[in-house]
Amino acid sequence: MAKLSDETRAKLRRRSRLVNLGRDTEHSQGFVNVPPFRGSTVLYPDVATLKSRAQRYTYGTHGTPTTDALSSAWSDLAGGAGTVLLPSGLAAIVVALMASLSVGDHLLITDSAYSPTRAFADKMLKRMGIETTYYDPCVGGGIKALMRPNTKAVLTESPGSLTLEIQDVPAIAEVAHAHGACVIMDNTWATPLFFSAHAHGVDLAVEAGTKYLSGHADLLLGLVSANETWFERLHRTVDLMAIPPGPEDVFLALRGLRSMDLRLREAERQGLALARWLGERPEVLRVIHPALPDHPGYGLWKRDFTGSSGLFSIVLKPVSEAAVAAFLDSLELFGLGYSWGGYESLAVPFDCATYRTATRFAPGGPTVRFSVGLEDIEDLKADLDRGFERLRAAADQQASSFETPALRAPQDEG
Ligand SMILES: Cc1ncc(COP(=O)(O)O)c(C=O)c1O
Numbered sequence: 001m002a003k004l005s006d007e008t009r010a011k012l013r014r015r016s017r018l019v020n021l022g023r024d025t026e027h028s029q030g031f032v033n034v035p036p037f038r039g040s041t042v043l044y045p046d047v048a049t050l051k052s053r054a055q056r057y058t059y060g061t062h063g064t065p066t067t068d069a070l071s072s073a074w075s076d077l078a079g080g081a082g083t084v085l086l087p088s089g090l091a092a093i094v095v096a097l098m099a100s101l102s103v104g105d106h107l108l109i110t111d112s113a114y115s116p117t118r119a120f121a122d123k124m125l126k127r128m129g130i131e132t133t134y135y136d137p138c139v140g141g142g143i144k145a146l147m148r149p150n151t152k153a154v155l156t157e158s159p160g161s162l163t164l165e166i167q168d169v170p171a172i173a174e175v176a177h178a179h180g181a182c183v184i185m186d187n188t189w190a191t192p193l194f195f196s197a198h199a200h201g202v203d204l205a206v207e208a209g210t211k212y213l214s215g216h217a218d219l220l221l222g223l224v225s226a227n228e229t230w231f232e233r234l235h236r237t238v239d240l241m242a243i244p245p246g247p248e249d250v251f252l253a254l255r256g257l258r259s260m261d262l263r264l265r266e267a268e269r270q271g272l273a274l275a276r277w278l279g280e281r282p283e284v285l286r287v288i289h290p291a292l293p294d295h296p297g298y299g300l301w302k303r304d305f306t307g308s309s310g311l312f313s314i315v316l317k318p319v320s321e322a323a324v325a326a327f328l329d330s331l332e333l334f335g336l337g338y339s340w341g342g343y344e345s346l347a348v349p350f351d352c353a354t355y356r357t358a359t360r361f362a363p364g365g366p367t368v369r370f371s372v373g374l375e376d377i378e379d380l381k382a383d384l385d386r387g388f389e390r391l392r393a394a395a396d397q398q399a400s401s402f403e404t405p406a407l408r409a410p411q412d413e414g
Contacts, residue, residue, distance in 0.1 A: 014077075014193070015261050022073030022254060027065040036251035037064035061242040066250045071223070073257060074207075078192040079199055080225030084238040087245040089208020092222025093117050093186060094124075096204040097153065099230070099237040100182035103129040105152040110167060111358040112137040112160025114186060118355065134358040138296070140168035147179045156202070157186035158195075159297065161340075162350050162369055163361055164288045164313060166297025169304065173201025182230060188212075188341075192225075193264055194307035203230045211341025212309065215256045215263045219249040263343070263374070267310030270380075271372040275312050277381055283388050285365045288313040310372035311340055313350075315363040319395045324349055324366045326394035333375055333383040340371035345380055347371075 004020055012020065028034045040060040044050035057064065063071075071083040086092045097120070101107060109121055111134045121132040135146055137160055154176040158167035173183045185202040187195055191212050197205035207213065209221030222245075226234045268291075275289040290301040291308035301308070316324065328336060334347040348369050352361050372380070 017076060018261050019258055021076050021257070022069035024065065024069060027069075033251075034066055034069040034254065036247035037066045038247050039064065061244050062239065063244075064247065066247050066254070067244065070250050070254050070257070073254070074192075074223050075225055078205055078207075078225035079196055080205065080231070081228045082231040082235060083223055083225040084234055085209075085245050085250060086222035086224070086238070086243060087249070088220045089188060089206070089210050089222040090114075090116050090120070091243060092206045092208065092224045093155075093184075094120055095222075095234070095238055095241070095243075096184045096206055096224050097121070097125065097155070098241070099224075099234045100153040100184065100204065101125065101130050102152070104150060105130050106148045106150045107132045108135050108143065108146055108151060108154045108181075109133075110135060110137045110156055110158075110160065110165075111356050112163050112165050113155060113157045114161055115352070115355060117155065117157075117186070134356075136359045137163075137165035137167050139172070141171040141175055143172050144175045147175065147181070151176075151179055151181050153182045153184055155184045155186070157188075159189055159290050159301075161186075161189060161311065162313060162352055162367075164189075164290050164295070164297075164311075166290050166295075166300040166304075168300055169197070169200045169202060177201065189309050189311055190305055190307070191260070191264060191309070193261060194268075194309065195305050198225065198227045200304060203227055204234060209253050209256075210339055212260060212264055212267070213253050213256050213341075215260065215341065215343060216252070217339060217342030217344065219252050221245050221249050221253050264307065264309060266374055267341075267372060268308050270374070270377055271308065271310035271312055271370075273377050274370065274372050274380060274384075275314075278314050278384070281388065283316055283319075283391060284314050285317045286315040286363070288315065288363075309341070311369065312372075313367055313369045315365045315367050316391075318365045319391060320398050321366070322398065323391050323394040324368070327387045327391035328368070330390040331383050331387045333380055334370070334387075340369075342371070343374045345371060345373040345375055 042057045042059055049055055067085050071085055074083040086095055107130055109132055156167050156169055159165055176183045182203045184204045185197050186206045187197045188208040188211055205225045207223045209223050275287045278284050279287040289312035290297050334345045337346050340346055350367055350369055
């Protein structure tokens, strides 16, 4: 088999790139996959090379053929100048912030951000003398009013992974760049397959590889790709911190990469089918899915994204917490769990009213987020049907227990 030429590689369509990127048979003795290189020590052939460090691999924390395979593949996919790998998605967010901020700087974070991102800003960055302001995810170019002379980074997450607001990233990037600030985006929902972050003005694009890149809920991984302007600084930051992911996790992520397009397209198809079905349910007040025309961000999604993943939320008509719990507890195919993007379907209740500070999220009923997996859609509907039955029964029971004291009261008094 001839080696893939640069000319052929440059012409490959996305699915072919996913199959071929990062597969360096030179490092794998002809085997199809690059193996998980484990190691701390790297040997040098002589003192001169040791002193100059003039060889690609120098120490376990500074990269291996396995990490190179994934980071080069990801850079190609993301359209970035380079990618660094971290042991979790949150670590990737942290590194992007550490690469772009210094003592005395000001940071803008979307109010819809993943809540551990907020916790890092509120607890750690604050201690380091970095002030954070949260902004309305739908602010667009209006972010200009929030920029200060010391604003050095604007963090976006589009859509927000619970409430799914779509942000006008190009408008935000234009303002941020005019002020000399770095634009960071958590692009985990769309992945580079459905949103080209760097082409839309993002400097540092974060992916929790734990989700769709893994696709199997069996690893934790973070990736940050950077454009030309930011890669050097990002790389230097990570090198100083020395926090590489485990080799097996990177190996598994490379395996996930090969089928990511197929899995994501199926998640999109199943997610949309289930979202539409849920929209017809009498128990559901509203479906929050950016690829449905009634979503407030649908226009932006259509303009900027090339697909949607299998993660979306619903608002139930007002019922008690106990009824929501009865619904979720009775589900047999949908697991109850926080991480998402795996082959198995999940549901979690959420309430972000307690921690949002720039905007009020008042959906009008209890909210549940779904991550739709690869099960047969009819089985998923049947599972939810069963759940809704329990929800109605719990709601009816509660309604009758509310009525009981009122009905009993005259007798009691009598
Ligand atoms: C949007 C988003 N970003 C980042 C992360 C963090 O990923 P990890 O679990 O790998 O730290 C998550 C995890 O749920 C997430 O939902």
